[in-house]
Amino acid sequence: MPRPVPAPDPLSKPFWDACAQGKLMVQKCTMCDRKQFPPEATCRNCGWAFNLTWIPTSGRGTIVGYSVTYDTRINAWVPDQPFNNAVIALEEDPAIKFHSNLPGVKVNEVPVGAKVEVYFLDLEDGIKLPEWKLVHH
Amino acid sequence: MAILLSFDIDGTLEVGDPPGGITMEMVRRAYEAGYLIASCSDRALSSQKAMWARYNIPAVFTASKHQLPNMRAAITADAYYHIGDRDTDEQIAAENGFGFWWNHEGVSEPWLTLQTPHGVQTPGGEDVSG
Amino acid sequence: MARETGWERSRDPVGIWEHRGKVALASRGHAPTDRRWDGVSMDKTLGAYTIIAANAAIEDAGIKPSDIDGIITSPGGQPGGAPIGDTWGPVRPYFAPPYNTEDGLTQVTGEWLARQMGLKNVRYFNSHGDTIWNLIGLAAQCVGDGRCNVALVTYPTGNLEGRYHRNPDTRVRGPAQWSSPWGWGLSGQGFTFEQYCRKYGSNHDRMAPFVVQEHKNGLLWPGSYYAQHEPQPFTTEDYLNGRWIAQNLSIFDCDRPVNTAAAYIVTTAERARDMRHKPVYILDHTESTFQPRSLVQDLDDTEAFCKVQAERSYAGSGLRPKDIDIFLPYDGFAVFTQYFIEAFRWRGVNKGEAHDLYAMDITPQGPNPLNTGGGNMGTGRMRTAFFSDPIEQIQGRAGARQAKKAEIAVTHGVLPGNAATIVMSSTPG
Ligand SMILES: [Mg+2]
Numbered sequence: 131m132p133r134p135v136p137a138p139d140p141l142s143k144p145f146w147d148a149c150a151q152g153k154l155m156v157q158k159c160t161m162c163d164r165k166q167f168p169p170e171a172t173c174r175n176c177g178w179a180f181n182l183t184w185i186p187t188s189g190r191g192t193i194v195g196y197s198v199t200y201d202t203r204i205n206a207w208v209p210d211q212p213f214n215n216a217v218i219a220l221e222e223d224p225a226i227k228f229h230s231n232l233p234g235v236k237v238n239e240v241p242v243g244a245k246v247e248v249y250f251l252d253l254e255d256g257i258k259l260p261e262w263k264l265v266h267h
Numbered sequence: 268m269a270i271l272l273s274f275d276i277d278g279t280l281e282v283g284d285p286p287g288g289i290t291m292e293m294v295r296r297a298y299e300a301g302y303l304i305a306s307c308s309d310r311a312l313s314s315q316k317a318m319w320a321r322y323n324i325p326a327v328f329t330a331s332k333h334q335l336p337n338m339r340a341a342i343t344a345d346a347y348y349h350i351g352d353r354d355t356d357e358q359i360a361a362e363n364g365f366g367f368w369w370n371h372e373g374v375s376e377p378w379l380t381l382q383t384p385h386g387v388q389t390p391g392g393e394d395v396s397g
Numbered sequence: 398m399a400r401e402t403g404w405e406r407s408r409d410p411v412g413i414w415e416h417r418g419k420v421a422l423a424s425r426g427h428a429p430t431d432r433r434w435d436g437v438s439m440d441k442t443l444g445a446y447t448i449i450a451a452n453a454a455i456e457d458a459g460i461k462p463s464d465i466d467g468i469i470t471s472p473g474g475q476p477g478g479a480p481i482g483d484t485w486g487p488v489r490p491y492f493a494p495p496y497n498t499e500d501g502l503t504q505v506t507g508e509w510l511a512r513q514m515g516l517k518n519v520r521y522f523n524s525h526g527d528t529i530w531n532l533i534g535l536a537a538q539c540v541g542d543g544r545c546n547v548a549l550v551t552y553p554t555g556n557l558e559g560r561y562h563r564n565p566d567t568r569v570r571g572p573a574q575w576s577s578p579w580g581w582g583l584s585g586q587g588f589t590f591e592q593y594c595r596k597y598g599s600n601h602d603r604m605a606p607f608v609v610q611e612h613k614n615g616l617l618w619p620g621s622y623y624a625q626h627e628p629q630p631f632t633t634e635d636y637l638n639g640r641w642i643a644q645n646l647s648i649f650d651c652d653r654p655v656n657t658a659a660a661y662i663v664t665t666a667e668r669a670r671d672m673r674h675k676p677v678y679i680l681d682h683t684e685s686t687f688q689p690r691s692l693v694q695d696l697d698d699t700e701a702f703c704k705v706q707a708e709r710s711y712a713g714s715g716l717r718p719k720d721i722d723i724f725l726p727y728d729g730f731a732v733f734t735q736y737f738i739e740a741f742r743w744r745g746v747n748k749g750e751a752h753d754l755y756a757m758d759i760t761p762q763g764p765n766p767l768n769t770g771g772g773n774m775g776t777g778r779m780r781t782a783f784f785s786d787p788i789e790q791i792q793g794r795a796g797a798r799q800a801k802k803a804e805i806a807v808t809h810g811v812l813p814g815n816a817a818t819i820v821m822s823s824t825p826g
């Protein structure tokens with residue numbers, strides 16, 4: 131069963147459109163100089179909408195922790211159990227986090243602290259989903 | 268000739284929560300016919316043991332859901348089967364080389380037909396021993 | 398039902414509560430606790446059980462139904478009064494009145510309850526309620542503010558057939574578009590607790606003494622699902638053999654959903670003194686709601702949120718950690734509890750040290766009475782052991798669970814990012 135596919139809405143469409151072009155974007159409030167992800171209608175700091183823009187990210191990050199899911203409530207994920215649920219902190223602003231299943235990394239072998247970079251998985255409906263892979267030097 | 272039957276409890280056995288269709292009488296019949304009886308359930312191990320003690324059926328193993336491999340390693344049998352009501356039951360059975368019946372299939376006691384004059388039908392279908 | 402927040406004490410500095418010691422919990426009442434409603438037995442619906450609980454609380458207070466002038470309820474037990482489990486409809490047909498809507502089946506509003514119970518003197522209804530901590534805080538504020546004098550507070554927690562909160566979606570909208578594509582769910586709890594264990598050099602097995610003790614306490618509390626239906630002991634071996642749901646969250650860190658209801662009488666201290674049992678004075682209620690900066694609530698967020706709320710509670714009550722005789726921090730999931738203990742610095746426990754406390758004597762009669770009613774682990778997903786037990790403790794009728802000293806009890810729940818704290822006392826302070 132394929133994984134659940136995001137259905138973009140007006141707020142999230144810029145993000146998914148950027149993903150489709152191979153770019154990972156987050157919101158930024160130019161007044162507060164503050165990044166925001168997931169997107170919200172207003173800046174959570176100043177409460178204004180008009181200074182919110184979309185900016186590209188480095189696409190690089192660090193694994194800050196993980197869980198391994200053995201019994202999910204999401205039906206589409208059941209056949210893939212157990213699977214990794216890693217959390218990625220964005221390199222230029224570690225408060226900004228992303229999810230990753232770290233495809234190819236065995237469960238219980240998630241290297242916390244390791245560097246990762248984004249890539250995109252093709253889903254249905256033309257959606258490209260950000261995923262992360264280990265950076266090997 | 269040893270055949271192990273591993274029962275899930277909740278949703279599978281009549282004493283489960285929710286109750287399943289397989290009665291303790293069916294389990295007893297299997298036990299008296301010489302099958303090795305075990306349980307593999309999300310119930311606490313002490314609760315599983317208490318259940319078998321209450322029905323006076325000597326189970327050869329009690330396991331949590333992730334411990335089916337331990338059961339397989341600990342108990343020597345010619346064939347292994349798990350009976351359960353959830354996708355995870357089917358999943359763990361497949362991963363550990365257990366044949367699988369759904370709870371609703373179990374009510375017809377399909378295991379009773381396993382012992383043929385020629386031996387045992389294994390989960391893979393081939394006839395072992397003879 | 399929209400969520401009301403105007404009554405909350407959630408802005409620092411909160412200051413000492415203006416009604417400190419002037420409002421009291423007078424009694425508690427419980428319905429039987431079942432695993433599920435079977436969809437057939439109309440005498441065991443959530444509505445029927447809420448009526449049983451309400452009558453029990455009225456009886457326990459030694460008052461008459463006509464004394465009730467306010468009903469303050471959380472219709473479904475969750476924030477905004479939403480049902481704690483799945484709804485009955487729209488897939489299943491409703492029944493004849495009064496069961497022709499969700500009201501009475503998976504939610505029970507004060508209006509429904511007053512009609513069924515024939516409560517004629519109710520002049521104040523509030524069915525905006527939240528989880529039990531916020532609900533008791535709301536009731537305390539309403540009584541203190543004079544909206545009603547004798548409030549019936551009800552807290553139903555329902556459970557229907559099947560497994561709830563299954564997610565069959567193949568297309569995901571709203572917040573789910575940021576989590577479901579990666580299968581993120583209860584992994585949130587597992588992730589934060591994994592961070593905790595890694596940071597402080599602890600491990601999941603060190604939870605065992607806590608969860609085992611909660612089960613023991615729960616078997617001694619008559620309201621518990623386990624006391625009523627599965628009275629065999631839960632052992633360390635049982636805990637250690639639990640399977641992962643989402644590592645580091647095991648099946649025995651998750652509370653069993655149940656179908657039950659509880660009720661309380663919250664009234665002025667003055668009225669409470671004339672009721673059957675001695676008043677349990679409410680010294681303070683405080684609330685907080687946080688949102689993590691980004692997609693996940695990590696350990697740093699969790700510790701920061703819990704610290705703000707713990708300090709808010711101490712500021713509101715004027716108490717210090719050593720004043721708390723019995724501490725009742727939420728445990729559903731059990732992996733929450735150490736964050737709360739450490740934030741409140743109860744028994745001097747600092748960050749990363751709660752599992753050391755678990756290894757000490759945490760029995761009700763010992764020096765560290767923790768979740769003396771069994772929490773959710775020992776009772777089921779009913780959440781009301783967090784109030785009924787300390788009420789019984791302070792009133793000196795906790796029986797085999799009675800703590801040696803039960804003058805101040807503090808309970809705290811529900812989530813690290815969305816919490817309320819209630820401070821209860823044997824004296825008005
Ligand atoms: Mg089952």
Ligand SMILES: [Zn+2]
Pocket residue numbers: 159160161162163164173174175176177178181
């Ligand atoms: Zn801003």
